[in-house]
Amino acid sequence: MQPAPELGHRPGRTPAGPRRPQPALIRATHWANVVLFVILAGSGLRILAAYPRLGERGQDYGWYPFQGASPPAVLTLGGWLAGARHWHFAFAWLFAANALVYAVYFFASGEWRRRLFFPRRDARNAWGTLLHDLRLRRAAPPPVGLYNGMQRLSYTGVLAAAPLLVLSGLALYKPVQLPHLTALLGGYDAARALHLLVLAALALFTVVHVVQVALHPRTLADMTLGGRPRAETRS
Amino acid sequence: MSGSTRRRFLAGAGLAALGGLACDGRRPQAGFLGLMERANERFQRALFDPRRLAPELPEEEESDPADFPAYRIGAVYPPPPAGWALRVTGLVARPLALGLDDLRRLPAARTRVRHHCVEGWSAVASWDGVRLSEVARLAGVDPRARYVEFRSFEPGYFSSWDLESALHPQTLLAYGMNGAPLAREYGAPLRLYSAVKLGYKMVKYLAEVSFLPVRTGGYWEDQGYEWFAGV
Numbered sequence: 015m016q017p018a019p020e021l022g023h024r025p026g027r028t029p030a031g032p033r034r035p036q037p038a039l040i041r042a043t044h045w046a047n048v049v050l051f052v053i054l055a056g057s058g059l060r061i062l063a064a065y066p067r068l069g070e071r072g073q074d075y076g077w078y079p080f081q082g083a084s085p086p087a088v089l090t091l092g093g094w095l096a097g098a099r100h101w102h103f104a105f106a107w108l109f110a111a112n113a114l115v116y117a118v119y120f121f122a123s124g125e126w127r128r129r130l131f132f133p134r135r136d137a138r139n140a141w142g143t144l145l146h147d148l149r150l151r152r153a154a155p156p157p158v159g160l161y162n163g164m165q166r167l168s169y170t171g172v173l174a175a176a177p178l179l180v181l182s183g184l185a186l187y188k189p190v191q192l193p194h195l196t197a198l199l200g201g202y203d204a205a206r207a208l209h210l211l212v213l214a215a216l217a218l219f220t221v222v223h224v225v226q227v228a229l230h231p232r233t234l235a236d237m238t239l240g241g242r243p244r245a246e247t248r249s
Numbered sequence: 250m251s252g253s254t255r256r257r258f259l260a261g262a263g264l265a266a267l268g269g270l271a272c273d274g275r276r277p278q279a280g281f282l283g284l285m286e287r288a289n290e291r292f293q294r295a296l297f298d299p300r301r302l303a304p305e306l307p308e309e310e311e312s313d314p315a316d317f318p319a320y321r322i323g324a325v326y327p328p329p330p331a332g333w334a335l336r337v338t339g340l341v342a343r344p345l346a347l348g349l350d351d352l353r354r355l356p357a358a359r360t361r362v363r364h365h366c367v368e369g370w371s372a373v374a375s376w377d378g379v380r381l382s383e384v385a386r387l388a389g390v391d392p393r394a395r396y397v398e399f400r401s402f403e404p405g406y407f408s409s410w411d412l413e414s415a416l417h418p419q420t421l422l423a424y425g426m427n428g429a430p431l432a433r434e435y436g437a438p439l440r441l442y443s444a445v446k447l448g449y450k451m452v453k454y455l456a457e458v459s460f461l462p463v464r465t466g467g468y469w470e471d472q473g474y475e476w477f478a479g480v
Contacts, residue, residue: 072316097274
């Protein structure tokens with residue numbers, strides 16, 4: 015059954031008919047992002063290894079638990095500091111460009127409506143899904159359209175965190191030429207801590223994400239091949 | 250061209266094209282990484298504003314001197330040669346030789362800014378010296394000069410800069426640090442200090458400043474570290 019056209023429907027902004035779960039541009043930018051994220055995380059960790067501390071000289075961040083511990087070599091890319099910096103600053107542009115293509119499509123196509131977390135639609139569902147995933151509730155709430163509430167919450171969190179990665183990276187690259195950005199983030203050393211914190215958060219997300227995909231293999235097929243168009247119930 | 254020659258030619262061209270796309274951390278200034286370094290240099294030059302000053306910090310922000318790292322490239326911190334004087338050469342109307350007393354008689358400048366090391370640490374010290382722009386004015390730099398090369402009396406240790414960064418008001422020929430004469434570990438008798446470059450561009454144990462029409466490399470740059478390295 016097709017959803018009834020909404021009032022104020024604008025062609026091109028609100029796809030009316032059944033849609034594929036994962037449109038081609040979402041799939042392309044998603045898989046490009048996997049490659050770019052691995053390159054940037056690996057080269058970034060190699061850069062961190064050159065001075066594996068947070069805080070300026072002599073003033074370590076109290077809350078950082080790995081002060082002085084180098085990231086495991088197997089997670090790093092670039093071989094040495096200069097090599098890793100070249101990798102990082104070459105692919106950072108591609109990462110940002112890919113994110114920009116995604117963001118433009120995300121909003122222009124209307125995809126944001128079925129992907130972003132809206133508390134009124136998704137909060138209860140997210141809570142129910144979390145209780146189910148933690149084995150505290152037997153029945154999983156059914157997805158609302160494309161995703162369940164917990165998926166929307168975590169994907170929206172990733173979309174909110176990713177710009178922080180770019181902004182803190184720019185502040186580290188140009189702390190003197192971009193003084194307002196650097197000050198806004200709390201200074202050079204705070205930007206460095208934030209850059210690493212966001213990486214850690216996204217890495218944690220990735221682990222949970224991969225586990226969930228392994229439990230629900232159809233999502234992998236959808237993200238690769240697009241999936242069959244299907245009308246989504248609204249609530 | 251015979252078939253096998255053509256095949257060899259095509260294979261060679263294909264390999265060359267792949268080489269141009271390659272990312273090799275051991276040769277980071279070749280291939281795709283080098284291409285992107287040149288694009289990044291254009292970005293950095295466009296972003297660089299010769300009038301923008303890095304924030305001057307209050308004395309309380311100075312790092313404990315014991316926490317400010319000292320690096321050397323050789324086995325020892327090199328002692329200055331007898332009769333040391335800084336030579337100012339290249340595309341200048343008046344080549345100069347400036348001893349420490351000559352430099353101290355020039356208008357003094359002090360800068361206390363955050364120091365950004367390529368390794369990721371930052372620290373703060375105050376630096377006393379002469380603006381390089383002041384020395385450039387004394388020497389009468391020719392408009393054809395676009396680059397500045399800084400040479401050390403430590404053999405093989407040098408760097409080259411874009412003229413705009415070298416003439417920035419917070420780029421000094423420093424003879425003092427934290428209110429005291431510059432110590433050997435930090436580049437005595439004279440070193441380069443700047444708010445607008447990464448630390449490895451700041452040559453210590455200065456012997457010569459040359460204004461040049463073309464850029465040269467540098468000790469760290471020739472090993473693969475980025476040439477522009479602005480902050």
